[in-house]
Amino acid sequence: MMENSIAMTILIFLGAAIIMVPLGKKLGLSSVIGYILGGILIGPFCLQLTGRDVGDIMHASELGVIMLLFLVGLELEPQKLWQIRKRILGLGLSQMLLSIAGILIVFYLAGFGLKKSFIIALCFAMSSTAIVLQTLKEKNLFRTVSGESSFSILLFQDIAVIPILALLPFISKSEKALSQAGHEKVLIQYLPEWLQPFTVIFAVLALILLGRYIFTPFLRFVSMSGLNELLTAASLFLVIGVSELMISVDLSPALGAFIAGVMLANSEFRHELESAIDPFKGLLLAVFFVSVGATINFDIIISKPFFIFSAAFIVLAVKAIVLFGIGKYYRMNNEQSFFLAFALSQVGEFAFVLVNFAASLYLIDYQANGELMAIVAITMCISPLLLIFKEKVLDKRFIRQKNEENVELGIIKQRKVIIVGFGFFGSTVGRLLKANGIRSTVLDNDPDRVALLRSNGFNVYYGDATKPALLRSAGIEEAELLVLCLDDPEKNKFLVDYAKENYPGLKIFVRAKNRLDAYEFINKDVNYIYRETLGTAVDMAVDILQENGMRKYTARRMGKRFMLIDKAMTRRLAKEKDKDMITFTLRESLEREAELLALDSISFEENHWSGDDEEEDK
Amino acid sequence: MKKTLVLFAHPYFEHSTTNVILLECYDGMDNVTFRDLYEDYPDFHIQPFRERKRIIEYDRIIFHFPIIWFGLPPLLKLWIDEVFDMRWVSENGINILSGKDALIITSVGGREANYTKEGRYETEVEELLSGLKVSLKVNDINLKKIHVIYNADNLTDEQLNVICEELSQTLKIK
Numbered sequence: 001m002m003e004n005s006i007a008m009t010i011l012i013f014l015g016a017a018i019i020m021v022p023l024g025k026k027l028g029l030s031s032v033i034g035y036i037l038g039g040i041l042i043g044p045f046c047l048q049l050t051g052r053d054v055g056d057i058m059h060a061s062e063l064g065v066i067m068l069l070f071l072v073g074l075e076l077e078p079q080k081l082w083q084i085r086k087r088i089l090g091l092g093l094s095q096m097l098l099s100i101a102g103i104l105i106v107f108y109l110a111g112f113g114l115k116k117s118f119i120i121a122l123c124f125a126m127s128s129t130a131i132v133l134q135t136l137k138e139k140n141l142f143r144t145v146s147g148e149s150s151f152s153i154l155l156f157q158d159i160a161v162i163p164i165l166a167l168l169p170f171i172s173k174s175e176k177a178l179s180q181a182g183h184e185k186v187l188i189q190y191l192p193e194w195l196q197p198f199t200v201i202f203a204v205l206a207l208i209l210l211g212r213y214i215f216t217p218f219l220r221f222v223s224m225s226g227l228n229e230l231l232t233a234a235s236l237f238l239v240i241g242v243s244e245l246m247i248s249v250d251l252s253p254a255l256g257a258f259i260a261g262v263m264l265a266n267s268e269f270r271h272e273l274e275s276a277i278d279p280f281k282g283l284l285l286a287v288f289f290v291s292v293g294a295t296i297n298f299d300i301i302i303s304k305p306f307f308i309f310s311a312a313f314i315v316l317a318v319k320a321i322v323l324f325g326i327g328k329y330y331r332m333n334n335e336q337s338f339f340l341a342f343a344l345s346q347v348g349e350f351a352f353v354l355v356n357f358a359a360s361l362y363l364i365d366y367q368a369n370g371e372l373m374a375i376v377a378i379t380m381c382i383s384p385l386l387l388i389f390k391e392k393v394l395d396k397r398f399i400r401q402k403n404e405e406n407v408e409l410g411i412i413k414q415r416k417v418i419i420v421g422f423g424f425f426g427s428t429v430g431r432l433l434k435a436n437g438i439r440s441t442v443l444d445n446d447p448d449r450v451a452l453l454r455s456n457g458f459n460v461y462y463g464d465a466t467k468p469a470l471l472r473s474a475g476i477e478e479a480e481l482l483v484l485c486l487d488d489p490e491k492n493k494f495l496v497d498y499a500k501e502n503y504p505g506l507k508i509f510v511r512a513k514n515r516l517d518a519y520e521f522i523n524k525d526v527n528y529i530y531r532e533t534l535g536t537a538v539d540m541a542v543d544i545l546q547e548n549g550m551r552k553y554t555a556r557r558m559g560k561r562f563m564l565i566d567k568a569m570t571r572r573l574a575k576e577k578d579k580d581m582i583t584f585t586l587r588e589s590l591e592r593e594a595e596l597l598a599l600d601s602i603s604f605e606e607n608h609w610s611g612d613d614e615e616e617d618k
Numbered sequence: 619m620k621k622t623l624v625l626f627a628h629p630y631f632e633h634s635t636t637n638v639i640l641l642e643c644y645d646g647m648d649n650v651t652f653r654d655l656y657e658d659y660p661d662f663h664i665q666p667f668r669e670r671k672r673i674i675e676y677d678r679i680i681f682h683f684p685i686i687w688f689g690l691p692p693l694l695k696l697w698i699d700e701v702f703d704m705r706w707v708s709e710n711g712i713n714i715l716s717g718k719d720a721l722i723i724t725s726v727g728g729r730e731a732n733y734t735k736e737g738r739y740e741t742e743v744e745e746l747l748s749g750l751k752v753s754l755k756v757n758d759i760n761l762k763k764i765h766v767i768y769n770a771d772n773l774t775d776e777q778l779n780v781i782c783e784e785l786s787q788t789l790k791i792k
Contacts, residue, residue: 560663 016042039293064284073261092156099125102318128348146336211263223447235276271461275469297370312378320345346383347376419483420465426485484510522574620677627655627683627694636770664700682723719760725770
C-alpha cells in the first residue's frame with residue numbers, strides 16, 4: 001500500500017464515485033451501491049489505491065451523517081412531528097422492537113453472547129435512509145401509502161439512533177472505554193458530579209433555547225449582508241458548531257444536529273439552509289460510503305463465506321417478514337406490504353456508524369466488526385435487487401389491486417403553490433390566496449420583508465429563488481403551480497426556462513412588466529401571463545371615459561373589450577414577430593404601438609364578423 | 619343526433635346536488651358541445667360576435683339552468699340579450715337562428731304542487747319561462763320540450779336515478 005497526500009486520497013475517492021455511480025445507475029442500482037462498489041474497487045482488495053488512513057477518512061466523513069440528520073430535522077416542523085406522531089410511533093416502534101427481537105433471537109441461538117446479540121440486533125434493525133429515500137424519490141412514491149409508511153418508519157429509526165448512541169456506552173461496562181470516551185469531555189468536567197447525569201436534558205434544553213432565540217436572529221443578521229456564500233458559511237458553522245458542542249458535553253453530535261434542525265424547521269431560512277447544506281452532505285456521504293466500501297474486509301468474507309452470506313440473508317428475511325406483517329396489520333394490500341418489506345429490509349448506513357461506535361467502545365472485537373460490516377454491505381446490495389424483482393415479477397400479479405391504492409393517509413402534505421417574489425405584486429396575489437384558505441410556499445430574498453411577513457403568519461422563506469437548489473427544497477418537484485412575481489423580468493424569464501425544462505408538468509403564472517416581456521413569455525409557451533401595466537391602465541381609462549360622460553356600464557364594457565382585444569393582439573404579434581425579437585429599438589416598439597392602434601379601429605367596429613379578434617383568449 | 623349546443627347556467631353550481639348529477643346525462647353523447655356559461659364568462663363580459671359565429675353551427679340549443687327567484691339566472695338572460703339581435707327578426711332580416719330547435723331543462727327547489735294555479739306560488743313553471751319561450755318563438759326556434767325537475771334540493775338517490783333516466787329520454791327527442 002502506498003501513502004497518499006490528502007488531496008490525492010480525495011481525488012481517488014471522488015474518482016471512484018464518479019465512475020461507479022453512473023455505472024450503477026445504468027444497472028438500476030441506487031447511488032449508495034455505486035459508492036460502495038467504488039470503494040471496494042479502490043480498496044485494499046482490488047486496486048489498493050487507498051492508504052492506511054481510510055479509517056480516518058471514514059471518521060471525518062461521518063460529518064455527512066450528522067448533516068443528514070440536521071436535514072431530517074429541518075424537514076420536521078415540531079407541529080408536523082406532532083401530527084404524525086401516532087403513525088411514526090406505531091409503525092416505527094413495532095418495526096424496531098420486532099426486528100430487534102427477531103435478530104436478537106437468531107444471533108443468540110447462533111451462539112453469540114446475549115450482549116453481543118443485542119448490540120448486533122440494535123444495529124441491524126435500522127434501514128438505510130439514503131437508499132430508501134433515494135428509491136422513493138426516483139420512483140415518485142412519496143405520496144403513496146407505502147411511501148408514506150416507509151418514511152414514517154425511517155423517521156422513527158433516525159430518531160431511535162440518538163438514544164441508541166447514548167445507550168451504547170452504558171452497555172459497555174468497560175472502564176477503559178469510559179475513560180477513553182472521557183478524554184473528549186471538556187465542559188462536563190466543570191459540572192459538579194451530581195449534575196452530570198442530567199447533561200442530556202441540559203444540552204437538549206440549551207439547544208432548544210439556542211434554536212429559538214439565537215439561531216434565527218443570527219442567520220437573519222448574516223443574511224442582511226446579502227452575500228450568499230456568507231450564509232452557506234453560517235449554515236456550516238451552525239451544524240459543525242452544534243455537533244462540536246455536543247461532543248464537548250459527551251453527547252451524540254447527531255442528536256444535536258437533529259434538534260438544531262427541528263428548531264430551525266420553522267424559520268424562514270429552512271429552505272436556504274437545506275440548499276446550502278445539501279451539497280456538503282451529499283459529498284460527505286459519498287465519501288463516507290466509498291470509505292465503507294474500501295474498508296470491507298474481504299479476507300473475512302473469504303474465510304467465512306457461509307456464515308457471512310447466511311447471516312445477511314437471515315437478517316434480510318427477518319426484517320422483511322416483520323415489515324410485511326406490519327404492513328398487513330396496518331391494512332395495506334399485498335403490493336404495498338411487499339414494497340415495504342423489500343424496500344426497508346436492508347441494514348442501513350447508521351449500522352456502519354453504530355458498529356464502529358460499538359467497536360470503539362470495545363463492545364465487539366475487530367474480527368466481529370469486519371464481519372458485521374460485510375453483512376451490512378451485502379444486505380445493502382441485495383435489497384435494490386429485491387425491489388427490481390418485485391417490480392418485474394410480483395407487480396404483474398398485483399395490477400388488479402393497484403387501483404385500490406388510495407392516498408387517504410395523507411401524512412405528508414406538500415403545499416401545491418409556490419410564489420416566487422413577495423413584493424407589492426406577489427403579496428397581493430398571496431393575500432387573496434390566503435384569504436381563501438390556499439396555502440402557498442413563498443420565496444423572497446429581502447430579509448426584512450421575510451421577517452415581517454412571517455410574524456404575520458405567512459409561510460415565507462428567505463433565499464434566492466433563481467438557485468435551483470432552493471426551488472427544489474421548497475418542493476418544486478411536488479408543486480403544481482409556480483407563481484413568478486419577481487420585479488426583475490430577466491429573473492422571471494430565467495425561472496420560466498428552468499421550470500419549463502425541468503418540470504414540464506408545472507403550470508406557470510408569470511408577471512410581465514409590459515407587452516415586450518409578454519411577447520417573450522408567449523414565445524416560451526407560457527399560458528398565464530399578467531401584464532402589470534395593462535389592467536390598471538385600463539381601469540384608469542375607464543374612469544376617464546366616465547368623466548367624459550360615458551355611462552359607467554358602457555365604459556366598463558369598453559374597457560373589458562379593449563383588454564380582450566389587446567391580449568389577443570399581443571398573442572398574435574408575439575407569434576408574428578418571433579424571429580426578429582432579438583433587437584428591439586425604441587423606434588420599432590413605437591411602430592408596433594402604431595400597428596396596434598390601427599388594428600383597434602378595425603376591431604371596435606360594430607358587428608365585426610370576420611375577424612377572430614376575440615378568439616384566442618376571452 | 620342533431621348537432622347540439624348545451625348552454626348551462628348555474629351561479630351556485632358548487633352547492634348543487636341535483637344538477638351536478640344531471641350533467642352526467644350529457645357524458646358520452648355524440649355531437650354535443652357543453653358550455654358552462656358561468657365558467658366561460660366569470661366577469662359577465664359576453665362576447666356576442668364569437669357566440670353568434672358559433673351558434674350557426676348547431677341545429678339544437680339546450681338551455682339548462684335552475685330557476686332563481688322565479689326567473690332565469692342573470693348570466694343566461696344577459697347571454698340572450700347580447701347574442702340575440704333584434705335585426706334578425708325585422709321584416710327582411712336574415713335570421714341565423716331560424717329553423718333550429720330547442721329544449722329547456724330547468725330545476726326548481728319547490729314541490730310540483732306549489733307551481734300550480736291553486737298552489738303556493740299560483741304560477742306554473744312554464745309561465746315563469748314565458749319570456750324565453752317568446753324569444754325562441756319570434757326567432758323561429760322550435761321549442762321541443764320543457765323538462766322541469768321539481769323539489770331539486772331534496773331528492774334521494776333513488777329519485778335522482780329516476781329523474782336522470784327521464785332526462786336521458788328527453789335528450790333523445792328527435
